[in-house]
Ligand code: ADP
């Protein structure tokens with residue numbers, strides 16, 4: 001209160017994570033079956049001798065997707081994938097999804113069928129059942145909300161909070177590609193808006209465009225872990241960028257970490273494009289979001305189990321909390337690792 005008037009705080013002063021923390025700090029569970037509520041990639045519920053995991057995500061037109069360059073079929077596919085990725089991040093197997101959409105009248109039946117073609121394809125490929133949802137109108141644009149449900153044996157559940165000093169830090173694939181794909185699409189959009197006659201130049205960028213428009217979730221990694229009888233000590237999926245997401249693991253686990261810049265996996269096409277955009281390829285790998293790779297830590301004794309695992313890269317190590325989160329640069333320097341991350345709040349206009 002100021003001069004008897006209520007004061008209002010701009011949500012941007014807290015950012016996305018700060019706001020979630022403020023709104024949920026006093027939320028407690030009253031059911032014994034709620035094993036883990038807010039604070040991980042998915043909530044974990046007691047379900048017989050298994051755990052049930054539940055995760056939900058919201059995609060908003062103009063914030064998370066732009067239909068100028070995102071085909072509706074790809075968008076439907078991606079909406080499912082980003083949710084399944086959170087289920088895999090718990091070392092669980094997704095089984096069902098619900099899909100809710102709010103649409104304005106600019107969308108035709110045919111457009112919605114395109115969206116659903118992508119949704120159905122993802123459900124078919126990832127073997128999940130679409131079991132319900134909700135459909136409503138929106139004053140503007142489209143919003144898609146997906147909830148994914150999965151199961152995992154109790155002794156295999158993997159939280160963000162289990163990393164221990166000395167654990168090895170791994171990532172399941174190359175990073176930065178999806179961000180560079182977005183840069184290309186944004187550049188072509190601007191060119192198109194200034195001259196609609198111009199043909200988009202999307203040659204030799206197939207890999208990064210696919211990373212952005214039609215990502216996959218790492219179903220195969222969960223199968224490898226199972227086959228190798230390996231349970232990571234901590235895991236999350238990289239949706240906001242390695243630096244930001246590693247901070248979540250470190251905060252939840254009460255540890256520090258270092259990342260070796262020279263070990264960051266970067267696809268060759270992404271590397272070339274980063275340089276073309278005058279960006280440091282390592283920065284795009286550290287801070288580019290939406291790669292949906294798994295960031296995980298393993299006990300040193302399990303090193304042999306991942307050595308021959310396809311597309312697994314060792315990028316650093318877990319240290320004590322007092323050591324903070326550091327980047328060991330290729331030039332031999334050590335810097336605190338800063339997360340640029342993403343905030344989705346629009347300016348107040
Ligand atoms: P992710 O990026 O893995 O989807 P988020 O950063 O969106 O995770 O969310 C972090 C945690 O906060 C999750 O446990 C999520 O369920 C919870 N959460 C996010 N938004 C809300 C909200 N509005 N109310 C309650 N819990 C929320």
Ligand code: MG
Nearest residue numbers: 041086237239
């Ligand atoms: Mg996640």
